[in-house]
Amino acid sequence: MAKTSKKSALIIFSILFSLLIVGTAGIFYFKNRKIQTKTEQSSSRNIKDKYVSFLFEVYDTIQKNYWDKIKDEQLINLYLLGAEKLTGKKQEIAVKDQKNLEKLLLQNIKEINEEEKKKEFTATLVDIVLANLQPFGRSRLYSQKEEVDLKNRVKNINPEIDQYQVLEVKKDASAEEIKKAFEDKSSQLKTDTSDEGQQKLAQVNKAYEMLSDEKNRAIYNESGAEPTMEYKLLTPQIFYLHIKQFSPTTIEELVNVTQKVDKGETLDTLILDLRDNVGGAIDGLPYFLGPFIGNDQYAYQFFHQDVKEDFKTKIGWLPTLVRFKKVVVLVNENAQSSAEVMAAVLKKYNVGILVGTATKGWGTVERVFTLNNQFDPNTKYSVFLVHSLTLRDDNQPIEGKGVEPNINIKNEGWENELTKRFNSPVLTQKIKEIVADKN
Template sequence: MFVQRRPLQFQRFLLVGVLFLAGLLVGTVVLKQNLIARLLPAKSEPVVDERIAFIDEMYQLIKREHWELLFDEQLTTLFQKAIEKVAGEKIALTTTDVAGVKTALEQVLAKQESDESKNIVVSDVVNMVLVNLQPFGRSRLLSQSDSQAILNSVTNRNPDANYFDALGVPATASSETVTQGFEQKKNEIIQSSATPEEKKQAQQNVERAYQALDSPAERSRYAETGIESSLYSKNLSIDIYYLRLNSFAPTTYEDIAFALRAVPPQPKQTSLIIDLRGNPGGYIDGLPNVLGALYGPGTKAYQLLKQGQKTDMETKTAKLLGLVQFKKVVILVDQVTGSSAEAMAASLKKYNVGVLVGVPTRGWGTMERLFSVTHQFETGQIFSVLLVQHLTLREDGIPIEGSGVTPDVSILEPDWQQELLKYFNSPTLVAAVQTLVDVR
C-alpha cells in the first residue's frame, strides 16, 4: 500500500507548534505558582524557644551524666515539684517524660509578663532540680563568674590574693627577705588585739604565703603566673622527708617532681610523711597521675561508680625516683580531708603503701564535672552546670560518700603512739608525727 508522506516543512512546523504549546503551558504553571506564592503568607522556619530547649538539654544531661541512674518517672517528679514551687501552684504533667515537663513549663511561662520573669522561672526551676539531686546541694546551675571561680580554685589561682603583699615583700624578694617578712608578720599577729580565732586564721594565711614563696623556683613561678604550688615539702630531719598536699591541681604530679628537685631528699632518709590534712580535694582527673608517682603506670588505683557501673582508674605516669628510697610511709588525714584526697588515702591504704594516721575523713566522695550549655536563653549571661558525675569508692568497694576513710591508727585513742610503733618500730618517726599532730 502506498502511504503519502507529509512534507518535511509541515513536520517541522508541527514540532515547533507542540514545543511552543508545551512551553506556554509550563510558563503558565510557573506564573500561577509564583502568583500564589506572592498571595499566600511566606513559610518561616519554626522558632526555637531557647528556654524550652534549655530545659530539654538539662533533662537529657542529668539523665545521661548524673552518677545515679534516674528513670523518667523520678526525673519528671523532680521537675514537676520544682515547677510547682516556682510557679506557686499545682501542675499536672500530661506525660511522664521530657515532653510533659516542657508542656507544663510552657503553660507557666505563658503567664509571665516579661522576658526577665520567664528567665527567672527557667533558671530557678533548673537550679532547684540540680540542687535536689543526690547528694543534696552538690550539683547546681552556675553563672559565668561562678564557673570562673571554680576553675581558679581547681588550678590554684587566686586573683584576689597576693602572697608577696601578704608578707610585705616585693616580687623580687630573696629567700632571706621572704623569711624576714614572714617572721615580722607572725610577730604582728601575736601582738595584735584580734581574737584568738582571728589570729589563728591570720597565722594560717601568712604560713600559706610563706610556703608558696619559700622556694626560689616556686617564688619565680608564682610571680610570673600567679599559680600557687599545690604542695609543700621539706626535710624534717636526717631520716624523715615531709610532703604536704594542700589540694589537687592539674599540675600536682609536676609539683611533686619539682619539689623533689628543689628540696631533694637526703640519702639517709627512709621515712616519708604525706600530709593530707586540710586537703579538700580538687582536680580529681589528675589523681591517677599523682598516684603514678608512687605506683608507676598501669596500677588500678581506685574506682568510680556511675549509674551502677564501676570503672577502674589506672595510673598513667612514671614512678618518681625521688620517692623510691622511702620504706616507712605515714599518711596523715583529718576530718577536712575530702574528695580526691580521700580517694588517694583509700588507694594508699588498699595497696599498703603506708599507715593512715588521724581521724576519719570527711566523707565527701563525689566527683563533680563542669558542663557547658548549648542553649543559652539570657542575654549577657552564660550558664554552665556543675553535676555530680561519679562517686568514688573506698578500698573495700564502699562509696566514700557519707562514710569517709577510716585511719589505721586513730589519734583519738590515748595510746595511738604505741599503735604506730607496732607498724614501724621507729621512735623518731612517731615523735615527728606527734609533733605534727600537736601543732595542728
C-alpha cells in the same frame, strides 16, 4: 622499686605539667567531646520557646550524664516539685512524659509577664532540680562567673590577692629585695596583736614563703597558682609533707620538694599529711599516684550508671621517693574527694600506714557541661553535675562512708600500735605532736 634518672623524671613531669594545665578542669572533668554530643541531641527537640528549650537541654544533660540512671518519671517529679515551689500552685500532668512536661512548663512561662522574672523562674527551677539530685546540693546551675571561680579554686589561684603587693615589691624584685621587704613588714606587724594585725602577718609570711622559693615563684609568675604543699625536715630521718589540695601544679611541686631533701643516707621516713585536704584535680591522680605505686597499676575506679571504669597509673616511681621505707599517711574527717581516693589507693597497695580518723566520705566526681541553648544574653549558664562516684578497693563507694585508717587515733593505745608497726618511738612521738598541734 624501679629507678629512673632524675633528668628523665623531670622531662616526664614537665611535659605532664603542661598537659594538665590545658586539659584539667579540676575536681570535675571538662570533656568537650561529650558535651557537644549532648547539646546536639538537645537542639534536635526544636522547641521554639527559649526558656523551655533551656529547661529541656538541662533535662537531657542530667538524664545522659548524671551518675545514676534516672527515669523520666523521677526527673519529671523534680521539675514539678520545683515549679510548684516557685509558683505556689499545684503542678500536675495526666501522664508523666516529656511532652506533657513541656506543655506545663510553657504554660508557666507564659503566665509570667516580666522578662526578668521569666529568667529568674527558669534559672531557679533548674537550680532546684539539680540541687535535689543525690547527693543533695552537689549538682548546681553555674553562671559563667561561678564556673570561673570554681576553676580558680581548683587551680589554687586567688585573683584578688597579688603576693607581690602584699610585700610591696615589684614583680622583678631580686631575692634580696624580697627578703628585706619581708623582714621590714614582719617586724612592723609583730607588735600589732590585734586580729587584723595577725591576719596581715600571716599574709606576709605566706607571700614570703611563696616568693622566696625560686620554683614556687616561677609557677606563680606563670600561672598565678599558689603552692599546694607545706613541708619540713623534722629530724635527719623524718620528712613531713602536707598536701593541702590537688591542683595542676601539685605534681611539679612534689618533684621540686622531694629533690630538696634527696641527700645523704639517713632520711628514710615520710609523713604524708592529707588531713583537711579539700581534693581538687582528680584528673591528675593517675599521674600523681604513679610515683608512689609504680606505672600501669590499677589505681581506682569510677562508678557511672551501673558501669565501673578503671583508672591505671600513667607514670612510674619517682626516684626521690624511693628512699622512704617508712611511710605514715595522716587522714581525718576533713580529708575529702581526691584526697580520699589517694588515701584508699595508698592503703590498698600498702604504701604506708593510714593514721588518724575516717575521711569525710565525699566521693563524687563533678563535671561542667556547657549548654547551647541560653536565654539571657548577659549570662552564660552551665551545668555542674555529679557524673561519677569514686570507689574504694572493696568496691564500696567512698560517698557517705569515707576511708578508714589502719590506726585510729580515737582508739586507746594507738601510739603503742604505731610503735609496733615501725619500731620507732621517735616517729610515734612526732606523729603525736603533729596530731596534738592540729587539734
